[in-house]
Amino acid sequence: MQALIFDGHGLVVQDDAPPPQPTADEALVKVALAGICGTDLEIVRGYAGFRGILGHEFVGQVLECAAQPGLVGRRVVGEINIGCSQCPPCQRGRREHCAQRSVVGIRGRPGVFADLVALPVGNLHPVPAHVPDEAAVFTEPLAAAFEILEQVLVRPTDRVVVLGDGRLAQLVARVLALTGCRLTVVGRHAAKLALLSAIGLETAQTDASMPGAADVVVECTGQPAGFAAALDLLRPEGTLVLKSTYAGAPQADLSRLVVNEIRLVGSRCGPFQPALRALAAGRIDPLSLIQAIYPLSDGRAAFAHASQRSALKILLRPEAG
Amino acid sequence: MQALIFDGHGLVVQDDAPPPQPTADEALVKVALAGICGTDLEIVRGYAGFRGILGHEFVGQVLECAAQPGLVGRRVVGEINIGCSQCPPCQRGRREHCAQRSVVGIRGRPGVFADLVALPVGNLHPVPAHVPDEAAVFTEPLAAAFEILEQVLVRPTDRVVVLGDGRLAQLVARVLALTGCRLTVVGRHAAKLALLSAIGLETAQTDASMPGAADVVVECTGQPAGFAAALDLLRPEGTLVLKSTYAGAPQADLSRLVVNEIRLVGSRCGPFQPALRALAAGRIDPLSLIQAIYPLSDGRAAFAHASQRSALKILLRPEAG
Numbered sequence: 001m002q003a004l005i006f007d008g009h010g011l012v013v014q015d016d017a018p019p020p021q022p023t024a025d026e027a028l029v030k031v032a033l034a035g036i037c038g039t040d041l042e043i044v045r046g047y048a049g050f051r052g053i054l055g056h057e058f059v060g061q062v063l064e065c066a067a068q069p070g071l072v073g074r075r076v077v078g079e080i081n082i083g084c085s086q087c088p089p090c091q092r093g094r095r096e097h098c099a100q101r102s103v104v105g106i107r108g109r110p111g112v113f114a115d116l117v118a119l120p121v122g123n124l125h126p127v128p129a130h131v132p133d134e135a136a137v138f139t140e141p142l143a144a145a146f147e148i149l150e151q152v153l154v155r156p157t158d159r160v161v162v163l164g165d166g167r168l169a170q171l172v173a174r175v176l177a178l179t180g181c182r183l184t185v186v187g188r189h190a191a192k193l194a195l196l197s198a199i200g201l202e203t204a205q206t207d208a209s210m211p212g213a214a215d216v217v218v219e220c221t222g223q224p225a226g227f228a229a230a231l232d233l234l235r236p237e238g239t240l241v242l243k244s245t246y247a248g249a250p251q252a253d254l255s256r257l258v259v260n261e262i263r264l265v266g267s268r269c270g271p272f273q274p275a276l277r278a279l280a281a282g283r284i285d286p287l288s289l290i291q292a293i294y295p296l297s298d299g300r301a302a303f304a305h306a307s308q309r310s311a312l313k314i315l316l317r318p319e320a321g
Numbered sequence: 322m323q324a325l326i327f328d329g330h331g332l333v334v335q336d337d338a339p340p341p342q343p344t345a346d347e348a349l350v351k352v353a354l355a356g357i358c359g360t361d362l363e364i365v366r367g368y369a370g371f372r373g374i375l376g377h378e379f380v381g382q383v384l385e386c387a388a389q390p391g392l393v394g395r396r397v398v399g400e401i402n403i404g405c406s407q408c409p410p411c412q413r414g415r416r417e418h419c420a421q422r423s424v425v426g427i428r429g430r431p432g433v434f435a436d437l438v439a440l441p442v443g444n445l446h447p448v449p450a451h452v453p454d455e456a457a458v459f460t461e462p463l464a465a466a467f468e469i470l471e472q473v474l475v476r477p478t479d480r481v482v483v484l485g486d487g488r489l490a491q492l493v494a495r496v497l498a499l500t501g502c503r504l505t506v507v508g509r510h511a512a513k514l515a516l517l518s519a520i521g522l523e524t525a526q527t528d529a530s531m532p533g534a535a536d537v538v539v540e541c542t543g544q545p546a547g548f549a550a551a552l553d554l555l556r557p558e559g560t561l562v563l564k565s566t567y568a569g570a571p572q573a574d575l576s577r578l579v580v581n582e583i584r585l586v587g588s589r590c591g592p593f594q595p596a597l598r599a600l601a602a603g604r605i606d607p608l609s610l611i612q613a614i615y616p617l618s619d620g621r622a623a624f625a626h627a628s629q630r631s632a633l634k635i636l637l638r639p640e641a642g
Contacts, residue, residue, distance in 0.1 A: 089557055097557030097581065099533070151582070212420070227575060236410055236418030245576040252573035254548060255566040257587035260418065261472070264585035266578035 002318060003053045003114035004299035006044055011300045017053065020110060020118035027065035027121050029076060033133045033293070034058040034112045034316045036306040037141060038167060038222060040105070042245075044303065048106055055113035055316070056080040056105040059127060059136040067121045077139040078112075079123040079272055080104040096269045113299060115318045125272045128280040134293075137315060138286040139275045141168055145175040146278075147270025148241050154216055156180035161233050164220035165192035165203075167289065167312055168243055172218050174284050177201055181216075186233070189310060195288050212236075219244055227252055231262070239263040289313040323639060324374045324435035325620035327365055332621050338374065341431060341439035348386035348442050350397060354458045354614070355379040355433045355637045357627040359488060359543060361426070363566075365624065369427055376434035376637070377401040377426040380448060380457040388442045397445040398460040399438075400593055401425040417590045434620060436639045446593045449601040455614075458636060459607040460596045462489060466496040467599075468591025469562050475537055477501035482554050485541035486513035486524075488610065488633055489564055493539050494522055495605050502537075507554070510631060516609050533557075540565055548573055552583070560584040610634040 003017035022028045035057035043050045058078065065071040082102045083095030090098045104119070105111020127136045145168070154160060158181045162173045165187025173185045173196055184202045187193050193203040211232055218241040219230040230240050231253070240262055257264060278284040289312045294302035296318040306314040324338035343349045356378035364371050379399065386392040403423045404416030411419045425440070426432020448457045466489070475481060479502045483494045486508025494506045494517055505523045508514050514524040532553055539562040540551040551561050552574070561583055578585060599605040610633045615623035617639040627635040 094558065147582075151584075237415065242575060242579050245579050252575060254563060254573060254587075257585065258563050258566050258589055260587060261468075261589055262585075262587045263472075264578065264583075264587075266575075266580070266582045266584070268579055268582055 001115035002296055003110075004055065004296060004316070005052060006050065006054050008051050011044065011054075011303055013297055013299050017114060019116050022064060022118040025067050025120050025122070026118045027068070027071055027076075027124060028063045029060040029078070029117050029119060029124075030063050031058050031060040031112050031114060031117055031318050032075070033137045034318075035137045035141070036302060036314045036316065039245075041303070041307055043106065047245075050106055052105075053110040053112075053114050054105050055111035056103070057137055057140045058112035058117070059133045059139070060112075060117070062124070063116070065121060071121065071124065071126070075127040075133070075136070076124040077127055077136055077272065077276070078104070078119045078125070079269070080106070080140060081269060082109065082120055082123065113296060113316055115296075125276060128276065131276070131279045134290060134315070135279050135286055138171065138289070138313070139272055139279065142171050142175070142275035142278065142284060142286065143270035143272045144168065144243070144268065145171040145270065146274045147267050148172065148218060148243075149175065149179070150271060151265050151267055152216065152239055152241060154179045154181050158182065158215040159213055160184070160216045160218070161186055161214045162218045162220060163226055163230050163233070164222065164244075165189050165196070166220065166222065169220035170195065170289055170312065171284070171286065172220055172243065173201055174199070174286075175278070176218070178278075178283060191310060192312065195312075198288070214238060216241065231256055234260070234262060236260040237262070239265060241265045241267050243267050286313070290315060293317055295319055322436035323617055324431075325376070325617060325637070327372060327375050329372050332365065332375075332624055334618055334620050338435060340437050343385060343387075343439040346388050346441050346443070347439045348389070348392055348397075348445060349384045350381040350399070350438050350440060350445075351384050352379050352381040352433050352435060352438055352639050353396070354454045355639075356458045356462070357623060357635045357637065358462060360566075362624070362628055364427065368566075371427055373426075374431040374433075374435050375426050376432035377424070378458055378461045379433035379438070380454045380460070381433075381438070383445070384437070386442060392442065392445065392447070396448040396454070396457070398448055398457055398593065398597070399425070399440045399446070400444040400590070401427070401461060402590060403430065403441055403444065434617060434637055436617075446597060449597065452597070452600050455611060455636070456600050456607055459492065459610070459634070460593055460600065463492050463496070463596035463599065463605060463607065464591035464593045465489065465564070465589065466492040466591065467595045468588050469493065469539060469564075470496065470500070471592060472586050472588055473537065473560055473562060475500045475502055479503065479536040480534055481505070481537045481539070482507055482535045483539045483541060484547055484551050484554070485543065485565075486510050486517070487541065487543065490541035491516065491610055491633065492605070492607065493541055493564065495520070495607075496599070497539070498522055499599075499604060512631060513633065516633075519609070535559060537562065552577055555581070555583060557581040558583070560586060562586045562588050564588050607634070611636060614638055616640055
């Protein structure tokens with residue numbers, strides 16, 4: 001099969017990659033569409049030390065599924081963490097925090113930038129019929145946005161700032177707006193902010209408008225400087241949600257967290273069902289974030305496009321898909 | 322009056338310091354006993370840029386109080402933040418987060434290492450008759466320990482680690498133990514840990530016993546390295562309470578907070594009434610933490626003693642008190 005591989009040096013489109021051999025509890029899925037995420041770009045820069053087939057955002061069709069034959073033919077999206085099922089996090093249903101976990105296309109497991117992928121049945125979620133592939137492929141990052149609402153009570157009267165206007169920030173803003181809160185997205189790219197204005201969200205190109213006034217700030221810039229900028233925007237006793245992983249360990253003024261009694265919440269993968277419900281009901285429409293769809297064979301060009309500062313979502317379509 | 326002053330270079334006992342002139346809403350308090358806190362030691366090392374009469378932990382007797390004459394003669398302790406009463410934090414009753422605040426002996430306001438101090442009536446709390454001065458003087462730091470329970474739900478089934486065995490850690494451990502949680506105090510000083518063992522608390526001299534297992538870790542070491550050590554002890558999705566302020570901005574692995582979805586809570590000043598109730602009921606007995614009581618005139622020797630690594634609480638007693 002065809003697959004887009006990071007070999008430790010660069011990206012390679014391989015035409016004769018061995019197809020996955022699903023285990024007894026896994027389904028074989030034909031990938032229809034896959035999305036390039038900031039984490040994929042980071043991996044190519046060395047993050048997580050991953051080698052192999054990249055990619056973890058996808059929608060596809062189940063080809064084989066011995067464990068649950070009724071799934072064959074269904075369109076599915078898939079959660080990306082596979083746990084040991086024995087440890088305390090797994091037993092709490094939080095396999096994304098299993099110390100032994102593999103993560104699709106990120107850690108110890110092939111990704112979805114390929115014709116085929118094998119995934120445990122328990123990771124798959126059927127996609128409602130009227131949600132197009134182009135929307136369903138956003139389920140995984142949209143779930144990561146919903147994770148914030150699993151962790152933090154965002155009140156309808158709260159003043160909330162999303163810091164950043166990139167791929168994840170766009171989805172986070174759309175999700176937080178559902179709460180009814182007073183939301184401002186602070187970013188640097190006029191074209192990206194315009195996508196938010198177009199759906200009625202308040203945006204700002206600088207953060208000077210409300211220093212120290214936000215109840216909740218969600219840091220989605222991916223830049224180490226975003227941490228201090230987020231603290232500047234937050235009121236005393238406010239909540240800072242960290243969505244970005246940073247290369248290295250930035251200087252952080254931890255005393256400021258203590259003196260202002262800030263609550264900081266690290267936030268990563270999230271629940272798929274709320275994301276699918278929001279897509280199915282049309283409460284979230286991610287289609288305007290798609291800037292291009294490349295065939296998988298043009299994966300290198302797709303990554304180059306996704307790496308541009310102006311880029312939002314770039315999708316990959318396997319030819320066999 | 323006599324007062325212990327930090328003049329920007331060193332400590333000076335001044336015998337002819339001008340006595341405070343209480344405003345209409347302030348009481349004049351004769352200081353009976355005052356405690357030296359880690360923050361006082363930091364100020365002498367340059368923290369907060371404070372100059373003037375040091376000290377913020379005290380118990381005393383009201384001498385004059387035009388605004389509330391019934392307070393005259395009462396023994397009182399006092400909250401240390403004085404706000405503008407206009408801003409959003411002040412209107413929420415959180416004057417400790419007023420941007421314009423003064424703080425007794427720390428920021429823009431004389432402290433309590435003196436014969437007399439003036440404080441707003443609203444900051445004072447009468448001390449129950451059977452709580453001795455030697456216990457009441459712990460009210461302010463004990464309130465800071467109770468602040469953790471204002472911010473974080475510590476469940477009776479939680480595994481909790483207090484990191485540090487110093488002044489504040491000792492009080493934090495005693496307060497958290499009240500919740501019924503599985504508590505371990507991890508410290509470096511056998512004599513300090515022995516004080517905790519003596520009241521039935523579990524202690525450990527290293528933190529190797531439970532890597533990655535704690536639901537809640539309270540960082541009270543005052544050392545920048547404490548941040549990483551606390552993260553090592555915490556389970557995924559655990560809560561890290563920061564009680565220490567650090568000089569400078571240590572390197573902090575913020576990506577680890579995101580990947581493990583850690584909740585970090587900065588924690589500072591706390592509520593006086595729960596602290597007084599715990600002292601009055603004998604649920605907290607801080608007397609074993611007192612290592613020496615110096616006359617105020619020996620303030621420099623008292624600070625030298627408090628600066629020793631083995632030191633716990635050192636008290637100062639004004640001669641006029």
